[in-house]
Amino acid sequence: MEISLCSDCFQDPGLRMDAERVGIEADGACPVCGSATGRKLDQQLIASVARSFFVWGTMSRSDYGAAPIVQFNEHQKTSIDAPPWLEPDLRRIEEATGFGFFLYGPRLWMVGGVEPLEALQDPAQREPVIRRIVAEYPAGTLAAGEVFYRIRKGPARPDDAAQYDSPPAAGGGRLDTPDNPVMYGSQDLQVCIRECRVTAEDELYVASLAATRDLKLLDLTHLLYEEHVTEFDSVDMAVHMLFLAGPHSYEITRLIAQGARAAGYDGVIYPSYFSLLRTGGMPFETAYGISLRRFPQAAGYERAKIIPNLGLFGRPVREGTVAPRGINRIVLDRVEYGIRFGPVGFDREPWRPEDFSEEPSEA
Ligand SMILES: [Zn+2]
Structure with missing residues (x-):
């Protein structure tokens, strides 16, 4: 050395x-x-x-x-x-x-300049892209007996399995709408806790739930292999960015959920918003200005950065498609953050695709 x-x-x-x-x-x-x-x-x-x-x-x-x-x-x-x-x-x-x-x-695509993503933001153009997403992503299975978790903060009756079903007032989350309630869960307990945005004061309970039959789920965590396609017209990049975005993206992700339900799916597997925090993965990594997601040899590496969440349509506990294995109280005894540092003085307004007059060259 x-x-x-x-x-x-x-x-x-x-x-x-x-x-x-x-x-x-x-x-x-x-x-x-x-x-x-x-x-x-x-x-x-x-x-x-x-x-x-x-x-x-x-x-x-x-x-x-x-x-x-x-x-x-x-x-x-x-x-x-x-x-x-x-x-x-x-x-x-x-x-x-x-x-x-x-x-x-x-590069323009890194800050959302992705054609299918821009179409999804436009109510007049989004329909065909949603159809493509529902058609092109593969079906995944939550097999009968496979366990996942659902966390509740301060439920009225913690020992009642019905309290862990889809919330009665649907329509406020990433996938649910009033006519399409969704039960959110994950097989990663750490992510469940993050998704609930818990604080140390919260009374937390977890239901361990299992599917009672094989559930067919649209797998949106899949790395879509697209031939002869750049980041600018990549549906894979559009979906990847969509699920790592905040509440301004929910209007779109709810439509994808509705499309999946209409196509006969029992729910979706989708990338957790907290994937990168959980895995320590760098967002939107590139090599020579090209997304690593475009390199087939990096697929495993990119896939490992994503934590899958489950969104099951309807009211699965009431309908009997999932059954509780048991409910537990959760006590948080340690919270630890991974920390990196950066310099000060380099803040700027977020980039907007419309500010780019032309594709800037790679420096
Ligand atoms: Zn020195």
């Missing part, structure tokens, strides 16, 4: 902690700052720290999609201004690696 820098080379507290996390213990003094105790970094580890701190650490969400505000490579000179405590660190990274840091011009 050829040491180029160490964690003690840095002044910015967050960058220093990121470098401590990534760097390795090695004997000897750092060639730059002389520290014997700093965690050592070679070129590859510096690139990894820089990517985490400057790229991931400036990730900015738009209505759909997200893109980093800062990017770096070995071809450009540094053109960003850093706060005074970070400035010397930036110089040290530059000198040690030749990397230049600059404001990134995202």
